[in-house]
Amino acid sequence: MAALLIRPVDYFVLAWLTLALASTAWVAWDQFARNPEPGVMRWGFILVTLYGGPLALLVYVLADKEPRPGTHERFVQPLWKQGIGSTVHCIAGDSTGIILAAVITASLGLPMWLDLIVEYATGFAFGLFVFQALFMKNMMGGSYLQNVRRSFVPEFISMNFMMAGMAPTMSLLMMGRDMRAMDPLQLLFWGVMSLGVVVGFVVAYPANVWMVAKGIKHGLMTDRPAGTHFAQEAPSKSGDDQQHAHSGPHARQPTSAQLGAVGLVSLVALALGMVAPANWVNLRLASRDVGDTIMPPGMISTQDTSGETMRDMAAVLPPSNEPTRDLRARGDTELVPRMDNGVKVFALEAGIVRWTILPGVTVDAYAFNGQVPGPRIRVRQGDRVRIDVTNHLPETTTTHWHGLVLPNPMDGVAHMTQDPIERGGSYHYAFTATQAGTFFYHSHDHVDRQQALGLYGALIIDPANPADDAPADVEQVVQVQEWLVRDGLTFPAMPMEGALPNYFTINGRAWPATQRSTCAWDRSSSCASSARARPPSTRCTSTAGRSPWSRAMASRCPRRHASRPTPSTSARDSATTSCGRRARPADGCCIAISRTTPRTTASRRTAAAA
Numbered sequence: 001m002a003a004l005l006i007r008p009v010d011y012f013v014l015a016w017l018t019l020a021l022a023s024t025a026w027v028a029w030d031q032f033a034r035n036p037e038p039g040v041m042r043w044g045f046i047l048v049t050l051y052g053g054p055l056a057l058l059v060y061v062l063a064d065k066e067p068r069p070g071t072h073e074r075f076v077q078p079l080w081k082q083g084i085g086s087t088v089h090c091i092a093g094d095s096t097g098i099i100l101a102a103v104i105t106a107s108l109g110l111p112m113w114l115d116l117i118v119e120y121a122t123g124f125a126f127g128l129f130v131f132q133a134l135f136m137k138n139m140m141g142g143s144y145l146q147n148v149r150r151s152f153v154p155e156f157i158s159m160n161f162m163m164a165g166m167a168p169t170m171s172l173l174m175m176g177r178d179m180r181a182m183d184p185l186q187l188l189f190w191g192v193m194s195l196g197v198v199v200g201f202v203v204a205y206p207a208n209v210w211m212v213a214k215g216i217k218h219g220l221m222t223d224r225p226a227g228t229h230f231a232q233e234a235p236s237k238s239g240d241d242q243q244h245a246h247s248g249p250h251a252r253q254p255t256s257a258q259l260g261a262v263g264l265v266s267l268v269a270l271a272l273g274m275v276a277p278a279n280w281v282n283l284r285l286a287s288r289d290v291g292d293t294i295m296p297p298g299m300i301s302t303q304d305t306s307g308e309t310m311r312d313m314a315a316v317l318p319p320s321n322e323p324t325r326d327l328r329a330r331g332d333t334e335l336v337p338r339m340d341n342g343v344k345v346f347a348l349e350a351g352i353v354r355w356t357i358l359p360g361v362t363v364d365a366y367a368f369n370g371q372v373p374g375p376r377i378r379v380r381q382g383d384r385v386r387i388d389v390t391n392h393l394p395e396t397t398t399t400h401w402h403g404l405v406l407p408n409p410m411d412g413v414a415h416m417t418q419d420p421i422e423r424g425g426s427y428h429y430a431f432t433a434t435q436a437g438t439f440f441y442h443s444h445d446h447v448d449r450q451q452a453l454g455l456y457g458a459l460i461i462d463p464a465n466p467a468d469d470a471p472a473d474v475e476q477v478v479q480v481q482e483w484l485v486r487d488g489l490t491f492p493a494m495p496m497e498g499a500l501p502n503y504f505t506i507n508g509r510a511w512p513a514t515q516r517s518t519c520a521w522d523r524s525s526s527c528a529s530s531a532r533a534r535p536p537s538t539r540c541t542s543t544a545g546r547s548p549w550s551r552a553m554a555s556r557c558p559r560r561h562a563s564r565p566t567p568s569t570s571a572r573d574s575a576t577t578s579c580g581r582r583a584r585p586a587d588g589c590c591i592a593i594s595r596t597t598p599r600t601t602a603s604r605r606t607a608a609a610a
């Protein structure tokens with residue numbers, strides 16, 4: 001039941017559904033206490049008001065509610081009102097069947113196209129066997145079966161038009177941007193159902209008017225049972241006070257050609273309404289494929305967008321009781337290990353956190369240990385290390401130790417070197433740090449999503465012999481990330497239309513809330529040039545938190561390279577670059593060491609790719 005009220009539309013739907021309940025209560029009371037109608041019609045209006053809310057209330061008051069005692073017979077005579085009555089008892093049955101079927105098929109996990117067929121069949125059955133046949137029997141007598149037969153064609157035509165309006169409304173809205181509408185536990189589902197019924201009503205209305213005029217469907221009627229106050233209020237009988245002027249067995253019957261043509265058009269409309277949305281949305285998906293995903297505004301999902309893709313691009317559903325980490329919270333804090341039999345043991349917990357990147361701007365981040373970037377892991381070459389990763393995310397995850405040469409089961413690549421860590425589960429990554437250098441760790445399951453939401457951190461391995469370390473008096477770890485925040489929701493930024501970033505962070509903060517750097521970068525655009533003016537030496541270490549965007553930039557570097565000159569990782573990096581003796585580029589990782597004044601300065605920049 002999480003995330004019921006997270007978008008403005010949710011509040012509108014809540015208000016609408018509340019009004020619908022209030023309207024229904026009033027219509028129910030008014031029908032039974034004050035309106036002289038047969039029971040089937042009463043229940044018809046009650047159900048339609050439940051689904052159509054204030055709009056149905058309006059229709060009831062304008063077309064059916066007796067204005068003054070004794071006037072119902074005359075009041076409901078106009079054909080347009082009879083058409084309303086006919087549509088109401090069609091819609092009441094059909095939409096009850098459709099909505100029941102929608103709830104059941106959603107929980108069964110059937111694909112949307114099958115949902116629609118089951119909904120049509122159930123709606124038709126409900127309409128025919130309950131509302132039409134019962135109503136006809138009420139009106140014209142005869143056996144129930146005779147009435148089922150007599151109602152079949154009118155119900156068929158009306159249902160086709162109803163579904164022609166309701167099906168595309170459901171398909172396009174449920175499978176469109178906010179797929180919480182697929183979930184009966186969400187308000188939005190009921191909002192879409194309500195709108196679908198309203199659209200279905202409008203589309204089915206003209207055919208109902210025609211069928212009432214032709215006497216094959218019943219409109220409104222008056223019922224004043226003896227002994228009730230309705231009977232006492234009955235108008236004096238006069239010739240033109242027919243109960244239902246436009247109905248009855250002797251009204252002008254349609255010719256079979258007319259009936260055939262209307263039926264044909266209703267079928268065409270039905271087919272269009274059921275099939276046409278498949279041009280725009282993927283009707284093969286089921287509610288459980290898409291979960292409660294909300295796509296970024298502007299993102300276009302197509303007929304072949306898979307559920308997995310949608311889930312990876314979807315908004316983070318805000319944590320319900322997670323406190324906001326304000327600007328005082330820091331990312332990249334050094335993680336203190338505990339010693340266990342000579343092994344340095346680190347604990348990483350992946351979860352959702354509400355993280356402030358600017359005053360007044362928060363993101364719903366995926367974070368290690370509640371911080372963005374994740375805590376810094378620092379060990380020494382030769383250390384035996386174990387990192388226990390626990391998953392509190394709503395999806396599976398793994399952690400990859402980027403750039404390290406490791407036994408396969410410790411490499412953290414989901415589905416390749418290990419099964420992903422289930423929600424609530426843990427995995428122990430144990431290895432000996434054989435290399436030295438600047439690395440980073442990051443999620444390697446749903447990679448595009450989880451890294452772009454903050455699941456990464458720095459992993460620094462100091463050389464076994466401290467004398468091998470490059471001389472520096474300041475070390476700065478810089479981790480950059482892109483974010484997409486719209487309508488108060490956080491989406492993983494991706495290099496594609498609709499998912500482009502609108503915030504950029506350095507070490508978890510957007511400018512000007514970025515942390516003041518102790519590195520001379522503050523005062524000039526390049527570390528190397530500032531270092532020149534700032535003896536004796538400055539070493540800057542930068543790790544780029546990989547979003548697909550930064551990967552696109554870094555991927556211009558060679559996939560594998562030895563300790564030889566290598567191209568710059570970024571067009572903006574104008575410093576002379578060459579790989580230094582301690583660079584240990586790993587597969588897919590691009591490391592460049594920039595030296596401008598080798599005597600005093602080693603400025604190392606690391607951009608990373610998966």
Ligand SMILES: [Cu+2]
Pocket residue numbers: 400401402403442609610
């Ligand atoms: Cu990587």
